[in-house]
Amino acid sequence: QVQLVESGGGLVQPGGSLRLSCAASGFTFSNYAMRWYRQAPGKEREYVAYITSDGSSTNYADSVKGRFTMSRDNAKNTVYLQMNSLKPEDTAVYICNARGFDPRYRYFEVWGQGTLVTVSS
Numbered sequence: 001q002v003q004l005v006e007s008g009g010g011l012v013q014p015g016g017s018l019r020l021s022c023a024a025s026g027f028t029f030s031n032y033a034m035r036w037y038r039q040a041p042g043k044e045r046e047y048v049a050y051i052t053s054d055g056s057s058t059n060y061a062d063s064v065k066g067r068f069t070m071s072r073d074n075a076k077n078t079v080y081l082q083m084n085s086l087k088p089e090d091t092a093v094y095i096c097n098a099r100g101f102d103p104r105y106r107y108f109e110v111w112g113q114g115t116l117v118t119v120s121s
Contacts, residue, residue: 001025001026002025002026002027002110003024003025003026003110003112004022004023004024004096004097004098004110004111004112005022005023005025005112005113006020006021006022006094006095006096006112006113006114006115007020007021007022007023007115008020008021008115009093009094009115009116009117009118010116010117010118011118011120012086012117012118012119013086013119013120013121014086014087014088014119014120014121015085015086016086016119017082017083017084017085017086018083018086018117019080019081019082019083020036020080020081020083020094020115020117021078021079021080022034022036022078022079022080022081022096022112023076023077023078024077024078024079024098025077027098027108027110028102029074029077029098030053030054030074031053031100031102031103031108032053032098032099032100032108033050033051033052033053033098033099033100034050034051034070034072034079034096034097034098035047035048035049035050035051035096035097035098035099036048036049036050036070036079036081036094036095036096036097037094037095037096037097038090038092038093038094038095038117039092039093039095039114040089040091040092040093041091041092043092045095046061047061048060048061048064048068048081048094049061049064049068049070049081050070051070051071051072051079053100054074055071055072055074058070058071063089064083064090067083067084067085067086068081068082068083068084069081069082069084070082079096081094083117086117086119087119088119088120089119090117090119091117091118091119091120092116092117093114093115093116093117094114094115094116094117095111095112095113095114096111096112097109097110097111097112098110
């Protein structure tokens with residue numbers, strides 16, 4: 001079964017840290033770039049971070065640059081999002097995404113269900 005399962009969300013105080021994980025199964029994880037998105041209550045989904053299939057390059061939204069770090073372990077089929085210096089405006093459901101083209105140039109995309117991060121005192 002093709003799926004992404006996020007974990008690691010929870011309640012944290014402003015200035016605190018959390019590390020999210022996204023475990024992949026049912027597909028060749030190392031073929032695909034990965035992205036984190038987030039959706040706050042009443043707001044549209046927004047892009048957070050990106051990592052290439054081999055983990056050699058990352059990109060971040062301006063709102064999280066310098067505070068969040070995305071990484072991956074292809075041996076464990078898992079991608080991570082280390083979040084430091086958290087702010088109340090980081091409160092959202094964090095969702096991971098895999099997409100790209102397989103070796104036969106077929107488009108592939110899968111979304112996780114998300115994990116809730118609440119930043120509050």
